[in-house]
Amino acid sequence: MLEIKNLHARVGEVEILKGLDLTIGSGEVHAIMGPNGAGKSTLSYVLSGREGYEVTSGTVLYQGKNLLDMEPEKRAGEGVFLAFQYPVEIPGVSTMNFLKASVNSVRRYRGQSEFDAMDFLKFVRRQTKVLNIGDDMLKRAVNVGFSGGEKKRAEVLQMAVLEPTLALLDETDSGLDVDALRIVGEGVTALRSPERSMLVITHYQRLLDYIVPDVVHVLADGKIVDTGDKELAIKLEKNGYARYAEAAA
Amino acid sequence: MGNLSKSSQTFIKQNKAIEFSCSEPWLEQLRKSGLENFSVNGLPTPNVEEWKYTSLKVLDNIGNGNNGVLDVDQVDLDWLPAGLETHKLVFVNGCFDKGLSAIGPFGEGIKVLSLSEVLATEPALIEGYLGQIGSVEDLPVLALNTAFIDDGLVVLIENAILDKPIEVVYVSQGSGNTSYHPRNLIVAKNNSSLTILERHIGIGDDTYFSNNVSEFIVDGGSYVKHYRMLEDGSGGVNLSTVNARIGKDATYDSFILSVGGRLSRSEVHVACQAEGAHTNLNGVYIACANQHMDHTTLIEHLVPNTTSNESYKGALDDKARGVFQGSIIVADGADGTDGRMSNKTLLLSDDAEIDAKPQLEIYADDVQCAHGFTAGELDEEALFYLRSRGISDALARSMLVEGFLTDAIDSGVDEDFRGIFINRISEWMGR
Ligand SMILES: Nc1ncnc2c1ncn2[C@@H]1O[C@H](COP(=O)(O)OP(=O)(O)O)[C@@H](O)[C@H]1O
Numbered sequence: 194m195l196e197i198k199n200l201h202a203r204v205g206e207v208e209i210l211k212g213l214d215l216t217i218g219s220g221e222v223h224a225i226m227g228p229n230g231a232g233k234s235t236l237s238y239v240l241s242g243r244e245g246y247e248v249t250s251g252t253v254l255y256q257g258k259n260l261l262d263m264e265p266e267k268r269a270g271e272g273v274f275l276a277f278q279y280p281v282e283i284p285g286v287s288t289m290n291f292l293k294a295s296v297n298s299v300r301r302y303r304g305q306s307e308f309d310a311m312d313f314l315k316f317v318r319r320q321t322k323v324l325n326i327g328d329d330m331l332k333r334a335v336n337v338g339f340s341g342g343e344k345k346r347a348e349v350l351q352m353a354v355l356e357p358t359l360a361l362l363d364e365t366d367s368g369l370d371v372d373a374l375r376i377v378g379e380g381v382t383a384l385r386s387p388e389r390s391m392l393v394i395t396h397y398q399r400l401l402d403y404i405v406p407d408v409v410h411v412l413a414d415g416k417i418v419d420t421g422d423k424e425l426a427i428k429l430e431k432n433g434y435a436r437y438a439e440a441a442a
Numbered sequence: 443m444g445n446l447s448k449s450s451q452t453f454i455k456q457n458k459a460i461e462f463s464c465s466e467p468w469l470e471q472l473r474k475s476g477l478e479n480f481s482v483n484g485l486p487t488p489n490v491e492e493w494k495y496t497s498l499k500v501l502d503n504i505g506n507g508n509n510g511v512l513d514v515d516q517v518d519l520d521w522l523p524a525g526l527e528t529h530k531l532v533f534v535n536g537c538f539d540k541g542l543s544a545i546g547p548f549g550e551g552i553k554v555l556s557l558s559e560v561l562a563t564e565p566a567l568i569e570g571y572l573g574q575i576g577s578v579e580d581l582p583v584l585a586l587n588t589a590f591i592d593d594g595l596v597v598l599i600e601n602a603i604l605d606k607p608i609e610v611v612y613v614s615q616g617s618g619n620t621s622y623h624p625r626n627l628i629v630a631k632n633n634s635s636l637t638i639l640e641r642h643i644g645i646g647d648d649t650y651f652s653n654n655v656s657e658f659i660v661d662g663g664s665y666v667k668h669y670r671m672l673e674d675g676s677g678g679v680n681l682s683t684v685n686a687r688i689g690k691d692a693t694y695d696s697f698i699l700s701v702g703g704r705l706s707r708s709e710v711h712v713a714c715q716a717e718g719a720h721t722n723l724n725g726v727y728i729a730c731a732n733q734h735m736d737h738t739t740l741i742e743h744l745v746p747n748t749t750s751n752e753s754y755k756g757a758l759d760d761k762a763r764g765v766f767q768g769s770i771i772v773a774d775g776a777d778g779t780d781g782r783m784s785n786k787t788l789l790l791s792d793d794a795e796i797d798a799k800p801q802l803e804i805y806a807d808d809v810q811c812a813h814g815f816t817a818g819e820l821d822e823e824a825l826f827y828l829r830s831r832g833i834s835d836a837l838a839r840s841m842l843v844e845g846f847l848t849d850a851i852d853s854g855v856d857e858d859f860r861g862i863f864i865n866r867i868s869e870w871m872g873r
């Protein structure tokens with residue numbers, strides 16, 4: 194599904210990813226944990242094609258294709274989805290219109306028929322219920338005035354309706370209280386399927402209670418420095434990343 | 443007079459030759475003061491500080507011809523949603539057209555009619571009001587308008603709430619030298635309330651010059667909401683001056699959408715003259731090709747405890763040029779003033795340009811004043827967010843521009859009229 198080899202990337206003059214290797218199989222859920230500033234968000238931006246994140250060497254194959262060659266919108270069409278750590282506010286664009294434009298864009302790309310307004314509403318409502326999102330939220334401008342929890346729920350809603358093959362979740366659990374975490378955790382878990390791989394970036398293993406990862410990686414100083422199973426996540430939360438920081442230094 | 447522009451000289455000459463139908467001495471005096479003041483410097487040039495960014499050179503060859511009657515297609519006049527009832531007044535090249543208008547009946551305390559009719563029947567009704575606000579010495583364009591006072595809109599309302607909005611449509615058709623100078627007077631007193639929907643349109647691409655002036659006296663707890671849509675023809679030059687005087691606990695709110703014309707300048711001067719006076723000035727400008735749009739405002743807080751909130755937003759494409767000059771003056775002793783001003787412009791092409799000039803003059807101690815100005819391109823982060831959701835770069839850009847403008851409409855326009863302006867913006871987006 195996804196094969197990253199010796200990935201080096203920089204932002205401006207600073208090298209942030211320094212030879213990262215990662216392979217995710219179809220339907221697998223991988224977690225990435227690591228200290229602040231390790232390069233986790235940078236990895237998610239490189240994979241989704243954000244401008245200014247320059248790959249200096251290495252390769253990324255996604256379903257056998259060179260992902261790095263594609264424009265961001267093409268990657269989305271191909272099934273890559275990023276749930277942002279900090280979702281962006283878009284004044285004046287209602288969440289509903291945004292969702293519709295986005296779903297119809299990827300459907301067109303995938304050769305599926307586009308939804309009209311009525312069908313789209315039905316389609317969206319199937320997902321909003323699980324995520325506890327009311328129509329009121331859909332009428333509001335994208336992320337404008339949303340609470341932290343609302344923003345993260347809206348990200349999961351976008352993931353649900355865009356039906357990705359590879360979902361990257363960047364700290365979708367941070368800043369949530371217990372109830373919001375449960376909603377988001379259950380929402381994401383419901384989207385787990387044999388055709389869908391996930392890369393879950395998180396600081397805490399509590400999200401991983403809902404969505405049990407097949408593999409857990411530690412990312413420190415731009416590289417994967419350790420790989421294990423769910424037990425590794427529990428250990429990391431208890432002991433922190435100090436020993437990796439030393440190893441990296 | 444020798445160094446005045448050709449058009450200024452023409453205006454002066456023709457003004458002297460006109461026989462106005464109403465020649466009440468007070469009105470003659472008013473026109474004369476206008477003409478005299480205009481004659482000193484004529485139309486302003488960029489040498490005048492307030493006109494530094496807006497050149498009226500396009501008017502060099504304009505005359506004062508007015509072919510008066512034109513062939514107005516009724517379809518061109520429809521701009522409001524079906525079901526929205528109004529009192530409608532149509533002015534064709536500045537002259538009230540009774541046949542195209544439909545007003546009344548009105549309840550007690552309400553008079554809505556054309557200025558020409560007031561002057562023909564009861565000029566005394568407005569003698570104490572007309573020409574009372576705005577200084578013909580400082581505003582040459584106002585002086586020019588004053589010299590030609592003849593027709594326009596008059597609203598006098600006291601202790602009453604208008605049942606329907608007043609719809610005012612100015613239709614222009616140029617013939618290369620068409621100029622006209624409508625003068626509007628709106629007086630709202632004693633807890634009155636009214637809404638005005640004003641629209642300027644042009645037929646064809648010929649040059650014309652609309653020099654319109656509105657005086658608003660809003661007093662004693664009254665509320666006036668003034669909407670304007672400037673969609674003049676591609677040769678239209680529209681200079682609009684609004685002078686508003688706000689009294690105790692009264693509010694003058696205005697919203698303008700500027701989209702048409704070759705050149706437009708909307709100048710709004712508001713004086714908060716008694717405690718509790720409040721004004722909201724909102725505007726949106728969208729320009730392309732070689733359009734020039736100028737929004738110049740002056741808000742004066744003259745006494746304690748008055749408030750103002752001003753926000754203008756625009757998008758400029760191609761070689762369009764925008765000007766925003768916003769001044770707030772807080773007079774000595776006007777404590778408790780709260781004045782906010784912001785201006786945001788999206789520049790959609792490398793050749794588009796905005797000149798923004800904020801000016802705060804504060805002579806009181808206990809005030810809250812803030813202003814913010816930004817001009818630039820679309821937010822890269824927002825663009826990436828949309829594209830990461832599969833939306834093409836082109837669609838993402840247009841969604842962001844439309845969203846930016848929609849947001850501005852939402853904060854300046856009541857729900858009832860939102861669609862009118864939103865639709866106009868969508869139309870512009872799809873140009
Ligand atoms: N746009 C940027 N400009 C400059 N430095 C950046 C930018 N984005 C990230 N960085 C730097 O790159 C490093 C990794 O950041 P990030 O990928 O956000 O880490 P993480 O998500 O693991 O906390 C940090 O040192 C951060 O300061």
Ligand SMILES: [Mg+2]
Pocket residue numbers: 233234235278363364
């Ligand atoms: Mg991060």
